[in-house]
Amino acid sequence: MMGEIRTQEFIVNMGPHHPSTHGVCRLMLTMDGEKVMKVEPYIGYLHRALEKICENRTYHQCIPILDRFEYVTAMSCNYTFALAAEKLAQIEVPERAEYLRVIMLELNRIASHLIFFGTTAMDLGALTPFLYALREREYIMDLFEMTCGQRLTYNYIRIGGVAKDIPAEFVPQCREAIKIIGKKVPEYEGLLNENPIWKARTIGVGVLPPELAVAYAASGPILRASGVKYDLRRDDPYSIYDKFEFDIPTRPNGDVFDRYILRLEEIKQSIRIIGQALEGLPEGDIKAKVPLKFKPPAGEVYSRIENSRGELGVYILSDGTDKPVRVKTRGGSYNHLQLIPEIGTDCLIADLVAIFASFDVIMPEVDR
Amino acid sequence: MNFAPVIAVGELQPVFAWLYGLLQSIGLEGTLLTVVMYAGLGGTVFGVLCVLALFLVWWERKIAGHIQQRFGPMRNGWHGWYQTLADAVKLLQKEDVLVDTRDRPVFFWAPVIGFVAAFAAYVVMPFGKGLIVADLNIGILYIMAVTTFTVISLLMAGWGSNNKYALLGGMRSAAQVVSYEVPMVVSILTVILYTGSLSMVDIVESQSGLFFNWFIFRIPFGPIAFITYITAATAEANRTPFDIPEAEQELVAGFNVEYSGMKFAMFFLAEFINMFTVSAIAVTLFLGGWQGLSFLPSWLWFLGKTLMVVLLLMLFRWTYPRLRVDQLMEFAWKILVPITFANLIIAGWFKWAGWYW
Amino acid sequence: MTTEQLKDYIASRFPVMMTLLETGRREPMYEVKAGQLLEVCRALRDDETLKFNYLCNIGAVDTQERLEIVYSIASVPNRLRLDFKVVLPREGASIESVQEIWPAANWYEREMWELYGVDVKAHDNLKRFLLPDDWDKGHPMRKDWDDPDFVRFPEIE
Numbered sequence: 001m002m003g004e005i006r007t008q009e010f011i012v013n014m015g016p017h018h019p020s021t022h023g024v025c026r027l028m029l030t031m032d033g034e035k036v037m038k039v040e041p042y043i044g045y046l047h048r049a050l051e052k053i054c055e056n057r058t059y060h061q062c063i064p065i066l067d068r069f070e071y072v073t074a075m076s077c078n079y080t081f082a083l084a085a086e087k088l089a090q091i092e093v094p095e096r097a098e099y100l101r102v103i104m105l106e107l108n109r110i111a112s113h114l115i116f117f118g119t120t121a122m123d124l125g126a127l128t129p130f131l132y133a134l135r136e137r138e139y140i141m142d143l144f145e146m147t148c149g150q151r152l153t154y155n156y157i158r159i160g161g162v163a164k165d166i167p168a169e170f171v172p173q174c175r176e177a178i179k180i181i182g183k184k185v186p187e188y189e190g191l192l193n194e195n196p197i198w199k200a201r202t203i204g205v206g207v208l209p210p211e212l213a214v215a216y217a218a219s220g221p222i223l224r225a226s227g228v229k230y231d232l233r234r235d236d237p238y239s240i241y242d243k244f245e246f247d248i249p250t251r252p253n254g255d256v257f258d259r260y261i262l263r264l265e266e267i268k269q270s271i272r273i274i275g276q277a278l279e280g281l282p283e284g285d286i287k288a289k290v291p292l293k294f295k296p297p298a299g300e301v302y303s304r305i306e307n308s309r310g311e312l313g314v315y316i317l318s319d320g321t322d323k324p325v326r327v328k329t330r331g332g333s334y335n336h337l338q339l340i341p342e343i344g345t346d347c348l349i350a351d352l353v354a355i356f357a358s359f360d361v362i363m364p365e366v367d368r
Numbered sequence: 369m370n371f372a373p374v375i376a377v378g379e380l381q382p383v384f385a386w387l388y389g390l391l392q393s394i395g396l397e398g399t400l401l402t403v404v405m406y407a408g409l410g411g412t413v414f415g416v417l418c419v420l421a422l423f424l425v426w427w428e429r430k431i432a433g434h435i436q437q438r439f440g441p442m443r444n445g446w447h448g449w450y451q452t453l454a455d456a457v458k459l460l461q462k463e464d465v466l467v468d469t470r471d472r473p474v475f476f477w478a479p480v481i482g483f484v485a486a487f488a489a490y491v492v493m494p495f496g497k498g499l500i501v502a503d504l505n506i507g508i509l510y511i512m513a514v515t516t517f518t519v520i521s522l523l524m525a526g527w528g529s530n531n532k533y534a535l536l537g538g539m540r541s542a543a544q545v546v547s548y549e550v551p552m553v554v555s556i557l558t559v560i561l562y563t564g565s566l567s568m569v570d571i572v573e574s575q576s577g578l579f580f581n582w583f584i585f586r587i588p589f590g591p592i593a594f595i596t597y598i599t600a601a602t603a604e605a606n607r608t609p610f611d612i613p614e615a616e617q618e619l620v621a622g623f624n625v626e627y628s629g630m631k632f633a634m635f636f637l638a639e640f641i642n643m644f645t646v647s648a649i650a651v652t653l654f655l656g657g658w659q660g661l662s663f664l665p666s667w668l669w670f671l672g673k674t675l676m677v678v679l680l681l682m683l684f685r686w687t688y689p690r691l692r693v694d695q696l697m698e699f700a701w702k703i704l705v706p707i708t709f710a711n712l713i714i715a716g717w718f719k720w721a722g723w724y725w
Numbered sequence: 726m727t728t729e730q731l732k733d734y735i736a737s738r739f740p741v742m743m744t745l746l747e748t749g750r751r752e753p754m755y756e757v758k759a760g761q762l763l764e765v766c767r768a769l770r771d772d773e774t775l776k777f778n779y780l781c782n783i784g785a786v787d788t789q790e791r792l793e794i795v796y797s798i799a800s801v802p803n804r805l806r807l808d809f810k811v812v813l814p815r816e817g818a819s820i821e822s823v824q825e826i827w828p829a830a831n832w833y834e835r836e837m838w839e840l841y842g843v844d845v846k847a848h849d850n851l852k853r854f855l856l857p858d859d860w861d862k863g864h865p866m867r868k869d870w871d872d873p874d875f876v877r878f879p880e881i882e
Contacts, residue, residue, distance in 0.1 A: 012532050020617040034536070034693055044855040052866060056878040087751045123617045125608055125690025131436035197609050197689045214801055217780050217829035228801060235804045301751050302797045302808055304781060315784050315795060328784030328795075338832050349536075350618050350692045367855065 009037060012349075016045045020123045020353045023363030027340070027356075029349070036352050039344045041337050046367035054327035059085050059159060059294045062327060066314075067153035069329055070365040072115060075108040075144075076307035078157035080314045081327075083238060084303035085159045088296035088318055094285040097161035098240045103174070103277045104147070104156060105239075105307075106270040110181060111140045112308035113263045113270075116360045117188060120260060123357035124201050129191060136184050139177035146170060159294060161287030171278055178271045185267055193261070202257035206343050206355035209254065216342065217335045220310025222359060225262045226254035232306035239305075243280070244273045256358040263360075266308075295322045309333055309360055331365030381498075384409070409501055413490050417641060424640040425452040428682050435686045462629040467530060470626065474528030479627065479634040482521030486641040488514040493648055494568050496658045496667030507568035508560065508649075512553060515604070515645060518638070519545040522613060522623045525635070529626035537622025540693055541613035544603055547697055548610070551704035552600035558593040558708075558715045559583050559653045562724065572657035584654040588718040589711050594654045596708045598680070601646035603700070606639065608685040612693050647677035726774075728753060731805060734774060739765065743809060755809035759820055762811055766826045769798065769807070776800045777807060780827035785837035786810075787868045792818045792843060798827075819844040840866035 015026035024045035030038035050069055054062045066081050067074040079101055086093060093101075118133030141151045147166050148156040156163050192198045208218065213226040223230055231248045233241040249265035251258035298320040304313035310332025317326040336359040344352045387408065391401055426441065426449065433440025441448030466475075492507040494500045504510055519542055526538015562583065563571050575581050584590040603610035614622035624635045651657060651673040660669030691699065718724055726734070732753050735743055742765050743755040757765050769777040781797040792813040799806045811820060822845045823830045832854075834845045839853055842864035853860060863870055 010532060019620060033539075042854060044853075044857075047855045049865065053878075055868075061878075090751075121689065125611070125615065125617065126688060127432075128436050128686050131438065135437060192689075195689065197691055200695050201689055201692060214778055215828045217827065230801050236799070236806060299751065300754060300795070300808075302782060302795070304797075311781060313782050313797065315782060315797065317786050317788075317795075319788075325788065326784070326786040328782065328786075330782040330784075330797075334832060335829050338829065348692055348694065350612075350615070350690075353618050 007032065014352075015042075020356060021363075022119065022356070022361055025337070025361065025363050025366070027352075029352070031349065034348050034350075036345060036347055036349055039341045039352065041340055043337065043363070043366050046363045048364075048368065050368045051327050051329060054324060056323065058322045059296070059324065060292070062324065063158060064153065064155045066329070067155055068364065069368060070307070070309070070312065070331055070362065071152055072362055073108045073112045073307050073309070073312075074153050074155075075104045075157060076305060076312055077329075078154060079105060079239075080303055080305050080307075080312050081316075082157050082159045083305065084301050084314045084316045085294070085296060087301045087303055088299055088316060089159075089290075089294070091160050091288050091290060093161055093288055095240075096282050096284040097286045097288075099277050099281045100162050100166060100286065101157055102239055102241065102244070103274055103281075104144075104154075104162075105305075106273045106277070107140050107143060107174070109308045110178075110267050110270050111137045112360075113267050114140075114181075116263055116308070117260070120354075120357040120360075121192065123353050124198065126192070126198070129188065132184070132188065132191075136181050139180060143170065143174055143177060146173070158287065158290075160290035161285070163287075165286050171281070174274065174278060178274050181267065182271050185264055189264060199257065201350075201354060202260060202358075203255060204253075205256045205347070205351050206358060207253065207255045208339065208343055212339070212342060213254070216339050218310065218339060219332045219335065220306060220308065221259055221262050221266060222310065222332075222336055224249065225251045225258040227252050232304060232311060236304065238303070241273075244276045246270075246272050256354050259358040263308075293322050295320060304330070307332070309362070309365065310336070329368060331368075333359070333361040333363075333365045337361050337366055406501075413501060414487060417487060417490060417644075418637070420644060421637045421640045422452045422456060424644060424678065425455075425636070427678075428640075428685075431679070431682045432686050435683075456633060459633040460630055464629040464631065465626075467626050469530040471528040471530060474524045475626075476528075478521050478524035478528055479631045479638075481524065482518055482638045483634045485514055485517030485521060486638040486645065488517070489645045492568050493645075494572050494652060494657055495670055496665065499658075499667055500569060503567060503569045506566045508556060508566050508571070508653075511568075511645075511649060512549075512556070515642070516545065516549065518642060521638075525623040525627065529623070531626050533619045533621075534623050534625045537613045537615075537619045537625070540619075541606065541623060543693075544606075544610065544612060544696060544700075547700040548600045548603035548704075551596055551700065551708040552604060554705070554708040554712050555593045555597035555600065556649075556653060558587060558590075558712050561712070561715055561719055562587050568652055568657075572652055572659060575656040575659055577659070579656065582654060582656040582659075586724065588715055588724060590654065592707065592711050593715070594650070596704055596711070597650060597654070598677070600700075600704060601650060602681055602684060603696070605643045605646050605681065607643065607681050609688040609691050610696060611685075611690060612696060615690055617690075643678060643681055644674065647674045647681065650677050726803065726805060731807065735807075738772065738775075739768070746810070752806070752808060755807070757809050757811050759811050759813060763821050763823065763826070765809075766796075766823050770826050774803070775805065776802050777805065778802070778827075780823075780829045780833075781806075783823075783830060783833035783837065785841040785843055785866070787815075787841060787866065789868050791815055792841060794820060794837065794843065796823075813843065817844075818842065819846060821846050822848040824848065840864055842867065 009030055009032050012029045012031050014029050015021040016024040026042040028040040029036050050065055053065055063078050063081055066077040069077045114133040114137045118130035121129035144154060145151050148154050148163060208226050210226045210228050213223050227250055229248055229250045234248055246269045249262055251262050296318045298318055300317040302313055302315040304311050313330035315328040316324050319325050344355050430440040441451035444451045444454055489511045491501045492504050492510055522541040523538045526534045563574050575583055584594045606613050624632055655673050658666035658670040742761050743757055746754045746756050769775055777798045777800045779799040779801050781799050784795045786793040792815055793810045795810045797808050820843055822834055834848055837843045838845050838851055839856055862872060
């Protein structure tokens, strides 16, 4: 006898090894055919206990550990920790060091956004932009390699300044690089912005309303793409960002397309900042006097900066010894991944991939 | 020389005549002789197509490389010319990883059916003047029928793997191929209307002369029929932007996620053969088939034109993002089907009124 | 609103519930009683002049004598930032969930439950997520946690 024919929801394990989960994230999908009814993220596959390791190291030794915290923009991890330590010990950083830091941070932001551009296009099926984006990123990697010898984990920004001065050919080569990238971004836009398939796949997909974004503490480009004009470079100023002229782009709709456009806009703004910083780069020291056995006075501080994935925060509790009692890191992706169950349900699996890509989640930042 | 009525092999006739004589001299005759001759012919076509598929894989990698500002394979031979050969040998000797929970017969036969279906179309494909295995009078209908077997193979692969991603891929491909079959066939009908014959040879013969006798220019709104055909054909061959059955970013690899070694290679080769098939049909129907100026042999014209259409499909793949599954269906039923039907009706009206040459 | 103004406003608005701490020299750091946490949080979020609607971070700290839960919050409309902490005993630490005020707290609270063993009341999804599902070796972020595989970094001179 034939049983009753009915449809059945089934569970798909997306990850930990899946091409579009950007690392080792696992999403448990409850699906009805192509439709995603429920998403549940499982994390922890990259948990390396960075915070615990930091508790057993001196302040200087923490910086290379935090390189691994968010390796796509390792400069900003270096910087956040250095900023927190400087706040604790009230160290005055020389002006040239601040300029170098801003240049490096913004270069790193561009590099990160270029990766976002490439991977998002790849997740939506366009394989070619990824190679283009990496080609331009190479100019920035060359600059970093020239400065600190590393291409991914830099350990360049130190407590009280930067590790070493830039070589003489850095400034002309950096000018050349930002000029090339500035020319290429309109090319990217020409490749995808008006492409009907791209628009069909991104516009109106994964809409994140501003209230939800703020409630879940989304930050950075994702918050601004939802129309909330909140950029820590302006609204909680750090370093010397108040000296530069730049716009904070926002987008009204908060869908995948807006998040993509916004990041391309941010690349242009970063190019503006780097141009001004190269122009005003003063001579002088690159590092304040910080003892090797650095002992900040007892106290605690939470420092946060705007990196390419949103708010990057470091909380340090010091008891006056040369090792921090507690280092707590906070990455933007941690909160953005929490949002996936909120806006990733009731859509098709292809949309979920697009949403995940548009959040630009990287897993080491989530698992730490 | 009484074998000519049995097999017409065009410019290759001397070779086959020699072979025929040889076989006769060792005492073969009658039906057995005919069977052996056909087997030899089939083997030749199969061999040529396998070499062609290997070439297409290499070519695609080179094109992708150059679009993406890199070189593609460069190590093995001049510009890596035997790279795919090496890959094929590697795949041949790889371990065949099998899932315990697979549906054994279904899992085993899926790649075989896909492979056979891909090659079966070439029975009636006119490679050149007289170069055809069998000139069936229902040629194009036969091709349409046989190539649709591909979808059965994909469905079997999806079901037999006992994997949710594979199943989703199989279901997607079934939906997609069935949907895009409609605009594809209707586009072809526009041409059939003007030839009055389903035979591939007749279709090519009626486009003789210079390029303005090709159906793309001759029949009213031929370019529209050509474009709709190419669009539907891209979907038939599961190429980007319609490659959702194997969308690697969503379904990992779709229907062939559990396949490895030679079985995977069969799917892979079948995919490239399919791409060549749909391009060859486009050339035969719209671009004059093997017709061309006489300074080159006819099969070279056919090959050249087909490779140009293949190039077009490859350029699509490396330029466009992928459509979503619902948008894909929408595009087929809401845009392509109405356009092709309108085109068919208009073409029929023009034919009735005699406004064509 | 500058930091000084913020301090004054907090002092007048929450004279009893929030105490300014000595450790917060660089940026104001307050202490809140565990029992009043939800009340204070709700007031901080709903107060018209403050509007702390954005949760930056929640981190637990083990000082070997006690556990501290540090909340870093911000106000998007008013561009403010504020830290406060709740002090808990080391044994049987338990705290109210602030999810209903800031939904973002969900994973942070899960994390401190998992790594520090702080029981979070009224949390909707207390499940392991950073550690393996079958983890039974205690709470690794606590200072006294030890394991044969855990080797402390040697002192440098």
